[in-house]
Amino acid sequence: MTGMDETAPVTAALLIIGDEILSGRTQDKNLAYLAAWLNEAGIDMAEARVVPDVEAVVVEAVRALRGRYTYVFTTGGIGPTHDDITAECLAKAFEVPLQVHPEAHARLLAHYGEADFTPARQRMARVPEGAVLIDNPVSIAPGFQIGNVFVMAGVPKIMQAMLEGLRARLKGGVTVLSKAVTIRAPESAIAGDLGEIQAAHTGVSIGSYPFFRDATGQSGAQIVVRSRDAAALEAACAAVIAYCRRENLPFEEN
Known part of the structure; x- marks a missing residue:
């Protein structure tokens, strides 16, 4: 894209498209893969939606999404x-005709x-008029790109193969870095002070994720710090560790 800050x-x-996902007949496996893949490219996954095979809803x-985010990826509904x-839905969303793409037709034939x-x-x-094909090295039938929207298959193996072909088309930002501190104590032991640590460290995001150990009954929380600024990340992690030491909370750095 041009003109990007x-x-x-x-x-x-x-945008995950398919009645089979909403009914529970099929479990989506693309969201986690795509989010991790984009993170490595310095692209933040900011939203995910699951919608039925209903034209008005998809359009x-x-x-809504293409105007809100740098890139939109869709999976499903191109069989x-x-x-x-x-x-059809993408053609209507972009208000262009749907047409047979000569190269796609030739490949399939x-x-x-x-x-x-x-x-x-x-x-x-x-494909919608003006769309550019996305290669499908697994089962031939291509996806396509129109504007900032990338339309891919819902089958995970095919989606992943299509995604690899898009690396050169995507402009990433600075990769988000992360570090974790695992506390062997109830989440409540740090919950209040964690908010103060977050407030004192701008440019970082701190999340707390409690866990329970079935075998031993031991509980704890994993404190995950994320930032694009390595120095800010280290400073926030140091603050979490300092608190643990001050309060005698068992912890591990991950």
Whole structure:
């Protein structure tokens, strides 16, 4: 994208499309993978939505997300069946015609052959006008990019392969760094003071995640500090550790 503020965080949203996700028949495995992949590229996953295969809902979500974030990724709905409506929805969201992409058509025809290139499979060659293909090295049928929206398959193996082909198209920011301190004591032992530590250290985000040990009954909390500023990260972690030592709380640095 052009005109991007070099100092501003680069953000992304994921739009998961499919009745099968909402019904529980299929478990989404793409969100965690994409969030970790983007973080390594210096892109913050800021929002994720799951929507049904309903045109009006998908169109509204795409319009809302693409104006709010640097990048939007969608998964699902680009196969050959009647309920694969993502291409149509993106065309409507961008207010452009839906058309057969010559290169996509040629790839699919070569893959399936004339006899097996059924009308259903031909649907997978349709993209919004002006879209750029996203290669699919696993099962041929491509995804596509239109504007700042990247449309990918819902099958995790295919989505991951498509994602690797996008590295050169994405402009990342500064990677978020993180460190963790595991406290072997109830979360309440540090909860109040953790807020004071957070207030005293700007430019960092501090989260507390309690856990319970089934075998021993031991409880504790993992304090995770995140920041793009390495010095600020170290200072906040040092403050957490100093508090633990002062209050005689057992801890481990991770």
